[in-house]
Amino acid sequence: MFKYDPDRKYPKETEMKAVIRFQDCDPLQHLNNAKYFDYFFNAREDQVPKLYDIEPSEIFIKYKQSWVVYNHQIAYVRAAMMGEWVTLISRIIWHDKQNVLVEYVMLNKEKTQLKTVLWTHLRYIDVMKGRSADHPEVIENYLKAASIEGFDHNLITFNERIKQIKDGL
DSSP, X not given: OOOOOTTSOOOSOEEEEEEOOXXXXXXXXXXXTTHHHHHHHHHHHHHHHHHHSOOHHHHHHHHSEEEEEEEEEEEEOSOOBTXXXXXXXXXXXXXXXXXXXXXXXXXXXXXXXXXXXXXEEEEEEETTTTEEOOOOHHHHHHHHXXXXXXXXXXXXXXXXXXXXXXXXX
């Protein structure tokens, strides 16, 4: 069961490599736009249990609460091609008492070329009551430990963030 450890240094981002599969591509051999979501979410789902010793289902079972997506922003900067190896990065870039903003970035294998950026806004809800809920203290502590520090999504637009990521490569 998930247990927050205040003495542990939690990673600020997940990262893994993946190959773009034939069945996920269009006739031009580009990754289908809808499939980017699958690659991002599968990568995070694979990495979070390993890096943080947490299964999101444990939160649901214990608290009867979970996060639901209420908004996506995505930019397809450069096509991911069939058979290409890519790097998938995800990080919590902002949160408050009821919300989380996860940033997903797809780069080429060498991490020199930006492919895609996705911002996913999630709301924490009480499933039994069917409405928003505050994060329990243990979840809030985890979010503080695992989030990028000093990032305020209200001070930067999505397009400015894309430029910032590109400039950092």
